[in-house]
Amino acid sequence: MPTFDRQNIAKYVAEFTGTGFLILFIKLAVTNEGGPTTALCIGLGLGLLIYTFGAISGAHLNPAVTMAVIVRNVSDFPIHEYGMVIMYFISQYAGAITGGLLAWLIGGDAAAAVYPTVYQGDANPDLTGRQEYDIYGEDSEKLLQAFFGEFIFTFLLTSVVIHTATDKRQSGNQFYGLSIGLSLSLGVACIGPISGCCLNTAVWVGTVIPAALTDQVTNDLNDFWVYWVATFLGGAFAGFYFNLFNGPESRAQQFESVSNDDDV
Numbered sequence: 001m002p003t004f005d006r007q008n009i010a011k012y013v014a015e016f017t018g019t020g021f022l023i024l025f026i027k028l029a030v031t032n033e034g035g036p037t038t039a040l041c042i043g044l045g046l047g048l049l050i051y052t053f054g055a056i057s058g059a060h061l062n063p064a065v066t067m068a069v070i071v072r073n074v075s076d077f078p079i080h081e082y083g084m085v086i087m088y089f090i091s092q093y094a095g096a097i098t099g100g101l102l103a104w105l106i107g108g109d110a111a112a113a114v115y116p117t118v119y120q121g122d123a124n125p126d127l128t129g130r131q132e133y134d135i136y137g138e139d140s141e142k143l144l145q146a147f148f149g150e151f152i153f154t155f156l157l158t159s160v161v162i163h164t165a166t167d168k169r170q171s172g173n174q175f176y177g178l179s180i181g182l183s184l185s186l187g188v189a190c191i192g193p194i195s196g197c198c199l200n201t202a203v204w205v206g207t208v209i210p211a212a213l214t215d216q217v218t219n220d221l222n223d224f225w226v227y228w229v230a231t232f233l234g235g236a237f238a239g240f241y242f243n244l245f246n247g248p249e250s251r252a253q254q255f256e257s258v259s260n261d262d263d264v
Helices: 006-032 038-057 063-072 082-112 138-165 176-195 201-213 224-245 252-263
Strands: none
Touching: 006 038, 006 082, 006 201, 038 176, 063 082, 063 138, 063 201, 063 224, 082 201, 138 176, 138 224, 201 224
């Protein structure tokens, strides 16, 4: 299928729009809610977007999810169509940046300042007022904790996606969006104070750019690798883990052949 035929363009637009709204939800919910319901608000927002755009693009809205689906290698997402795969990533990042800028427009500098970082809580400002951290001392432990938190909860999120939305043994279920959204809520509640619970490099890009444009980033973003390495590894591992323990019975062709045999 051509990279830019009508159906594929609809997928890219869905990924762009859905990812943009996700970043909008995150920045504004953290800014204006900031309480115990923030995690639930963000998770339900993701679920809403999945139900809205899932039938069009699969509603990945997250490069880590796309990575998990690539490793999972499902027929609905043909990985040999390299142009389409690349456009998924481009659409997600472009949508994230747009959503972040819109959140800045709506919520002002307070919303612009919201982005995931390891360097939360207490800090020792230097004489210029900028926050400085010892990245080789105590904060190296924070980076390690954040890395494993991001890896494990990205693995959880992407595992929920590929089990509930790509396993044909669960074909036709109506709980997939809610399950995926609540897995994000759980992550925000568990590791939000540790890493900010990113689980998504598009979220990192879309939230960081407005913060950078308003000069509200800390420590020169030297924790960026946590959010890029851990999330992509978590997604890839989820796909590998699924394939390791689930055979052809989870694939569409096998599922359909079993159904047809039963009908006979």
